[in-house]
Amino acid sequence: MVSWAVTGATRGIGLGFVQNLSADSQNQVFAIIRSLATAGPLKELATERKNIHIVVTELSDPEKLKLAAAEVSKATGGSLDVLILNAGSAGPETSALPPSAFHGKEEALEKEIGENINNNIISNIYVINSFLDLIRNGTEKKIAFVSSQSGDLEFTRITGFSFVMGYSIAKAGMNIVMTKFGAELAHEGIKTISLSPGWVNTDAAKAVTGDPAVRKIMLDLFHKLDPDVSGPIEVDESVSSQLKLIKELTAENSGKFLTHHGDTSTWF
Structure with a gap:
């Protein structure tokens, strides 16, 4: 049985990971969330699939994370x-x-x-350090970070995507943090990877690009990089692609930042 822990599992890509992984009864899946109040679909799924364990904690609190790690352990x-x-999170209302x-x-x-540094870098470092001893005792010994194409220099340069500055800075910063962890822990057989999920049709994305005018602006920018992109992909497609890369992760690829296609340029 392979054990997986997924943070931010109440909706979108995180819930997609839990849905995909828990479909295999040989997987033990820990959905790490901040609150049960917004976890309706996750709770329903956990009722149906007994290999899902919901762990409620606060990602910005090392003491609470210690308790969460003990629960998983x-x-x-x-x-x-x-x-x-x-x-x-994409941070405050100034992200546009x-x-x-x-x-x-x-x-x-x-x-x-x-806010973006705290939510997207510091909290993630807390999580890694809290669960690191468990990873050391695992068989797969893998840590994956769901990043964003907006944290890539070439993507930003070519598309002219000048918005979500704090979010982009934090994602880029966390990419190097993952590489640092990979470099530090390589001798222990621990592997890390950062993955862009693509442009994904989540509720959060719909809130931004659901407006036709905003969607046109986004597409005009994205077409500078890929003339064929027509819209976001579904959550399951993104999750399936990312899981394939995580499962295939080796020491040779550890520490890299890749697209969901497994390269450094195919962002959609």
Whole structure:
């Protein structure tokens, strides 16, 4: 039996991971979430599939994460095979602003960057460190981070995608953190990877690109990189592609940032 832990598992890509993985009864799946109040679909799925374990914790609190890791450890006998870091957020309402728009808005700039650093980098480091001993005892010894194409320099340069600055900075920063962990832990057989999920048809994405005018702006930018992109892919397609790469992850690929296609340029 392979044990998997997925953060941010109440909806979207995180819930997609849980749905996909729990379909195999040989997988033991830990859905790590902040609150049961918004976890309706997850709770329904966990009622149907007994290999799903819901763990409620606070990702920004090392003490609560310690308790969450202990809960997982009790269920697995002290190990965890794969940790998937999916939880995160695009930050405050200023995310639609390009860098120059923050001139004279220093407090807003600090909030834009700070909230994203806390939610998308520091919390993830807390999670990794809290579960690291379990990963050390696992068989697969893998840690995967769900990143974003917006954290890639070439994607940004070619498309002209100047928005979600704090989110992009945090995703890019977490990519290097994953590489650092991979470099540090390679001698223990632990492997890391950052993956862009693609442009995915989640509720969060719909909230941004559901507006026809915004969708046209996005497509005009994305067409600079890929003239054939017509819209987002479904969650299951993204999750299936990412899981294939996670399962195939070797020491040779550890620490890389790849698209869901397994390369460094096919973002859609």
